[in-house]
Amino acid sequence: DVKVTQSSRYLVKRTGEKVFLECVQDMDHENMFWYRQDPGLGLRLIYFSYDVKMKEKGDIPEGYSVSREKKERFSLILESASTNQTSMYLCASSLGGGRYEQYFGPGTRLTVT
Amino acid sequence: AQSVTQLDSQVPVFEEAPVELRCNYSSSVSVYLFWYVQYPNQGLQLLLKYLSGSTLVESINGFEAEFNKSQTSFHLRKPSVHISDTAEYFCAVSDGASSYKLIFGSGTRLLVRP
Numbered sequence: 280d281v282k283v284t285q286s287s288r289y290l291v292k293r294t295g296e297k298v299f300l301e302c303v304q305d306m307d308h309e310n311m312f313w314y315r316q317d318p319g320l321g322l323r324l325i326y327f328s329y330d331v332k333m334k335e336k337g338d339i340p341e342g343y344s345v346s347r348e349k350k351e352r353f354s355l356i357l358e359s360a361s362t363n364q365t366s367m368y369l370c371a372s373s374l375g376g377g378r379y380e381q382y383f384g385p386g387t388r389l390t391v392t
Numbered sequence: 393a394q395s396v397t398q399l400d401s402q403v404p405v406f407e408e409a410p411v412e413l414r415c416n417y418s419s420s421v422s423v424y425l426f427w428y429v430q431y432p433n434q435g436l437q438l439l440l441k442y443l444s445g446s447t448l449v450e451s452i453n454g455f456e457a458e459f460n461k462s463q464t465s466f467h468l469r470k471p472s473v474h475i476s477d478t479a480e481y482f483c484a485v486s487d488g489a490s491s492y493k494l495i496f497g498s499g500t501r502l503l504v505r506p
Binding site: 283310314319320321322323324327329335337369371373376377378380381383384385386 | 396398401424426428433434435436437438441443482486487491492493494496497498499
């Protein structure tokens with residue numbers, strides 16, 4: 280059974296803290312994605328990676344960075360958390376380009392106070 | 393740039409009634425179309441997809457969607473809903489095989505009442 284796991288379901292952090300969100304997939308997928316989900320806005324792509332150490336900015340990369348040192352792991356980093364980064368963060372992976380299904384993790388609900 | 397519109401933010405319906413969730417996308421150039429479902433406190437999972445061929449695609453739990461190129465639509469339908477269908481539904485579009493990106497609509501919350 281395919282699996283995408285995220286390190287935390289819920290996180291509460293203070294403004295200015297550095298935050299790490301971890302995602303691991305066990306399907307040997309090339310592509311991995313980070314989205315944020317906000318009510319009424321759907322899912323917006325933050326960053327994606329199509330290979331180890333390769334990354335591309337999505338639609339809303341400001342305030343975020345990513346790291347992919349191993350194929351199965353993709354990390355999202357908030358260098359200095361702000362209250363407007365309070366959101367649900369979803370990680371996904373896929374085998375290839377547009378025609379392939381994306382598999383999603385359960386999400387991390389991050390609250391920045 | 394490609395965009396996806398889901399006009400209905402919430403659709404309330406009684407159990408066993410039919411339902412249609414609407415989805416329109418902006419460009420008719422070669423696209424792949426998807427419907428994802430998100431049950432409460434879970435991530436998204438694929439419900440069905442259109443890649444090519446027959447314009448009517450079906451899921452294992454009774455949903456179907458029809459690709460209409462002239463109207464740039466991919467509406468989701470079910471003839472008789474169950475309480476367990478209560479979830480949020482997202483329409484998504486990919487701009488062809490070379491694109492890694494999925495563009496998501498804003499989602500439609502289906503609320504099935506007894």
